[in-house]
Amino acid sequence: MDLEQRVAELERRMAALEGSAPPAAPGEGALWALEGLKSQLEQAGSESGGVLFTGAVRLPRGERYEWQYGALTEQLLDDDWSATADAFAALGHPVRLRLLREVLGGRSTAAELAELPETGTTGQVYHHLRQLTGAGWLHAAGRGHYEVPAARVVPLLVALTAARP
Template sequence: MDNRLTELERRIAALESAADARGGARRRTAAGQAEATRALSELRAWRDWSDVAPALAALGNPVRLTLLREIVRGRATVSALSQVDGLGTSGQIYHHLRQLTAEGWLHTPTRGTFAIPSHRVTALQTILSALEGS
């Protein structure tokens, strides 16, 4: 085990040295800055931010975030979700699922089964990652 760890450390150090020698760190920083500048330009051009307020508001409830987390983990039915502590009654769960569905965070691929639409997975991951630790 020690030999494998030592070998991995050596290989990482060699890769980092090679990147630094080629100016890789500078290029990554410049590329990141260019991407940030492009993103800011797009934000400036986006005229009505209030259009997304309902979708963001749907995520502003701890129960709804827990529902999304549990659905990602495979609990895709109300029956399975009702086994999670703190989510309330099945009626309360349905209420929150309707809100998430209305704002596009969930859909029902089959009757009684909930899932996050593929086009929302990256958005959800980005929002949660951006706010992690805040």
């Protein structure tokens, strides 16, 4: 490891200890994913930059998901953000977040979810399940069973990570 890398690693560790930076992710150097993104953007000739999120997830029941998505900054700034309002609104209720967490954790039926404390009546649980399904965060897998679609697992965890204080 050269001197610059060692200094950068020490700075990252100090910032993490002081609470001003998240701990480094796996890989070479503290900003390995960012460096890869910058290299890709340079090759693509993008001057305004871009955003990348990715994840390799193993859920409690053993399901594995590997997923990544990237977008150029100019594309994101030009998009109609109001088209995402329903997806964000569906996440804006504590019971819905709890239901998503429970589904990812292995509870899959509406009956199991309705038995949970502090989720409301069966009718209220079904209302929340419809909201989550309509926004694409859940998929009805038949006979009262629900699952988080594979393409939504990592984005859900990214949104939760981004919302942390």
